[in-house]
Amino acid sequence: MNQSFNVQGMTCGHCEKAVIAAVRQLDPAAEVQIDRSQNRVEVRTELPRDAVANAIREEGYTVAA
Amino acid sequence: MNQSFNVQGMTCGHCEKAVIAAVRQLDPAAEVQIDRSQNRVEVRTELPRDAVANAIREEGYTVAA
Numbered sequence: 819m820n821q822s823f824n825v826q827g828m829t830c831g832h833c834e835k836a837v838i839a840a841v842r843q844l845d846p847a848a849e850v851q852i853d854r855s856q857n858r859v860e861v862r863t864e865l866p867r868d869a870v871a872n873a874i875r876e877e878g879y880t881v882a883a
Numbered sequence: 884m885n886q887s888f889n890v891q892g893m894t895c896g897h898c899e900k901a902v903i904a905a906v907r908q909l910d911p912a913a914e915v916q917i918d919r920s921q922n923r924v925e926v927r928t929e930l931p932r933d934a935v936a937n938a939i940r941e942e943g944y945t946v947a948a
Contacts, residue, residue, distance in 0.1 A: 833895060835897075
């Protein structure tokens with residue numbers, strides 16, 4: 819299932835890696851694509867949307883509702 | 884010996900950790916303090932200044948001459 823998130827606060831490539839790692843810690847098979855210039859994170863996973871959003875928030879980023 | 888560097892491109896805490904790790908990889912005993920708001924990296928080490936600057940550059944940051 820494809821999920822799309824607006825994520826604020828990703829300033830560099832390290833941040834992208836941190837977001838990817840946070841999602842993959844919950845679902846190692848998740849596919850994560852990030853367009854930082856658009857604050858966009860696309861996740862292909864069977865995880866509930868809230869779980870993905872919370873994992874990204876716990877890394878310190880703001881996820882739009 | 885205290886060395887002070889002007890480093891451009893550190894956008895977040897991950898970047899600070901990357902800079903610290905790069906210096907400590909060369910000198911595990913190095914003390915590194917970073918004031919990101921001032922683009923300032925202070926290093927206490929016996930390494931040559933050029934070696935420290937190059938380690939930071941290799942992480943992708945710009946170090947003033």
